Amino acid sequence: MEKRWVINEPGDEETVGTLMESLGVDRVIANLLVQRGITNFDMAKAFFRPSLDDLHDPFLMKDMCKAVDRLVIAIEKQERVMVYGDYDVDGTTSVALVYTYLKSHFDFIDYYIPDRYSEGYGISKTGIDYAAENNISLVIALDCGIKAIEKIAYASEKGVDFIICDHHTPDENLPDAVAVLDPKRSDCEYPCDVLSGCGVGFKLMQGLANRKNWQFDTLIPLLDLLAVSIASDIVPITGENRVLTYYGLKQLNENPRLGLKTILKLAGVTKDLSVNDIVFKIGPRINAAGRIQSGNHAVQLLIAEKEEAATLIGDTINGLNEDRKELDHSITDDALERVAKSKTLLDKKSTVLFDRNWHKGVIGIVASRMIETYYKPTVILTESNGFATGSARSVDGFDLYNAISACSDLLENFGGHKYAAGLTMKIENVSVFQQRFEEYVCENITDDMLVPQIKVDASIKLSDITPKFFRVLKQFEPFGPKNMTPVFISEKVVDYGYSRPVGRNKEHLKLSVVDDIREGDVKGGIAFSMGKLYPKISSGSPFDVCYSVQENEYMGKVETQLMVRDIKF
Template identity: 60%
Template sequence: MEKTWNIKESGDDEKIEHLSNVLNIDRFLSNLLVQRGVETFDEAKAFFRPDFEHLHDPFLMKDMDKAIDRLDTAVENKEKVFVYGDYDVDGTTSVALVFSFLRPFFDNIQFYIPNRYEEGYGISYKGIDHFAEENCSLVIALDCGIKAVEKIEYAKEKGIDFIICDHHTPGDVLPAAAACLDPKRKDCNYPDENLSGCGVGFKFIQAYCKRHKLDYHKVYEYLDLVAVSIASDIVPIVGENRVLAYYGLQKLNTNPCIGLKHIIKVSGMQGREIGISDIVFKIGPRINAAGRIDSGGDAVDLLIAENEEMAGSMSIDIDKCNDTRKGFDRDITQQALDLISSNEKLKNKKTTVLFEPEWHKGVIGIVASRLTEYYYRPTVILTESKGLATGSARSVEGFDLYKAIDHCSDLLENFGGHMYAAGLTLKIENIPEFQRRFEAFVEKNITPDQLIPQIDVDEEIGLRDINEKFFRILKQFRPFGPGNLKPVFVTKRVFDYGTSKKVGKDQDHLKVELIEEKSGSIKQGIGFSMGPDLDNLQTGNPFDVCYTIEENVYNGRSTIQMMLKDMKFPYAEGN
């Protein structure tokens, strides 16, 4: 599929020149810094050397004093406490962090993860009834609860207080909880509103340490969990999150908790450096798989494990859940692609809306994402649950999916989400009309450019500019993520050196060796799923490449290689 390359404007020339001089780095790297809002020596020092001193005072968060007061009362009165969180990665890491920290302070503390299929996201009435039966008087809710106004009122009637630690946008009315910690509250002046749910939980226990003058290292030992939540929940890795992710990755690579150590082992990542992308593609999916296939509580059990043998056994079980999840994902994705490819009418639409009652509810969000990538158009994947059609929706860059679904709201039982992702439920008999109206709205409102995949390119450089010093400094831009994405480069007019070839079991990947026309510099690279482009490379004409720069470690030897994202062949013979 043809992609559009959007090359960013270069930063302010004077600022680039200044950084190049004071940091002794080339202009390409200085430009990357300026693009990221780093313009002075002190800002560069904070960027390249994150420090715990850059963390904000947790008591700047609205209601933090109330939260610690209520927790102190619970400790003093030896109350029964439950730690509650959702079944996804952010929820389960949040619960593991707060439960593990508070466990020594309570004789009677438990955790609770709602069942994905019976209770859904967030605070559940079933959970509250369970707490009441257990004579629980305090629930600490993590990564959820900020909109649970009626449910918190229901809990109060049963004598149960809530401390809410959330990072989602609140509604107009806050729940009547003992405390509502959420940096996105309109009346909260906390300096950083981009924390993950686990990050808010971290600030909560950090505040407890500060109140009681405990060693902060008691909190820092849980930063591996915070890093996993930051990466998996795709929050901006800037500001406080950059500090937390930076040190969390250090902990993950040197001394992870027992549970994460065994997840790393079953993921096949022992002995190599783990980065944000490894969390996103290896660790996070395994934690998520427990809630998708079985129970999110299993993930928490593993993350709080104190016994090596038990953790080893649990990690194998979760890895099996992930294999099952991948099987569902692969099979349903292929079924969906087959449905579209065999129907010309479906192929030519501006949207994808598919319903199959037997599809597994736990993976339809993943399938929606995969189909959006493949056909690059707003996508809704539906399955049957409790007599209704329920599903997940995903969008393309720049198109407001939530607005399109809201346009059909009279056909829906409920829906929620944001611009790029949503969940919805409707009666099965309403699906054809929803398909028609959703398609009509998208066709009318989407632009042709929004139906073409976009690649944002940081800058154009030459192959000759990629050397050991350049890459050594580029690595210090890590951790990469939203707000500080891995830099994407373009180099124009390169040639195949004559050694490029197809690789992989199915010969669908491309291993290249490219030479730059102007300098004669040669660089190697890999392009996944780009095998069909080999013929275009071998015409003898120049072409342009779009890529990131990676480290390839093989047999203990490290080399720099390009990770190809796209190629263009705009030059006719002789041009």
């Protein structure tokens, strides 16, 4: 698939120059910082040296006083409290974090994860009934609840109070809960409005610790869960999230909780973890429990205290992840084939597919995979409890949430954000939704949005990649949204004579390249699925290469290499 290379606007020249001088770095590094909004020495210091002292006061969040007051009363009166969360990574890590912390200070605590298939997303009547029947007077809802107006009213009738900790976009009217913590509330002035659901739960625990004069250090062991949440939920890793992720990764690498240690062992992770390791190795395994069977398995593992139990649950979850992979691949193949065989679907600017028999637990993954082949806003639907329910994913620059909102009269419920959403409708509305969604997309998407783009930070020479350059670049970690791994292009590079196709079917390309002026060291690189370009590269034709720089360890030797994103002749 053809890709557009879009070079980011360079930073203000004067600001870049000032940073170069004050930090003692080269122009490329200084420009990368300015592009990320870091414009002076103090901001750079906070960026390169994250500190827990920079965390915001939790009481800056709207309703935090109300939430903490109610929780303190529950603790002092020994009320029964239930921690309630969604069945995905953000929800289950949220529940594990809040449950673990409260359990260490308070005995009357329970947790609840709704069943994806019988209860669906968010706060359910079944969950409320469970609370009422078990004399639970306070529920802390995590990563859900911001739109649960009717459910919270029902809970009030049952004598069950709710504290909502959510991070999704609220409607104009909020549920009538004891407290609604959501940094995206229009009347909330909390400095970081991009926390994960688990992040909001952490701020509640931080507020409780402040009120009860519990040492902040008692919160630090929770940060491994929070890092998993932030990375897996794809929230911006800037500001407060950067600090939390930095120390969460530190906790994961030095002293992870037993459940996460078990997952790392099953995933074969032995080196220092990065955000990518969480996204591709930890997150999918935690998610698999809720997708295929029950999110309760994930929480049980994350709060496990005995190795035997952790191993048993970990093996179960790993097996569920293998099942998830098989379902994911078979349904994706089916969906791709349907589009490939239909000129009507191929010509559309959106993809909306419905099949009663597709597995509900993997349709979000399928939607993402469809975009990898057909780069257009995509909705994948299946049948659940007599309704068509599904997941939607978007392309860069297109607001999916607004598109679905425009069809809200056809929906039973929906929620999400710009690039990912969930929705439910009557089955008879599917065909009308397909038509209306396509109409909205056609009216609001640009041709450029339908071509995948690679955002490039700067154009550099291969000879610019010195040991010092890479050492400073590594300090930009942890990478993630709003601080992505820097991407560069180098123009007119040539094969040094050692490039070769690799892989079982020679589908990949191992590069050995140098600037066309033959200056600097030879740089090695790997270009996945680009083996077909070998004849032209080996012929000596100069080409432009788009890449990030990473560390590669092989046979005990560590060296930098280019992780190639694209090649153009």
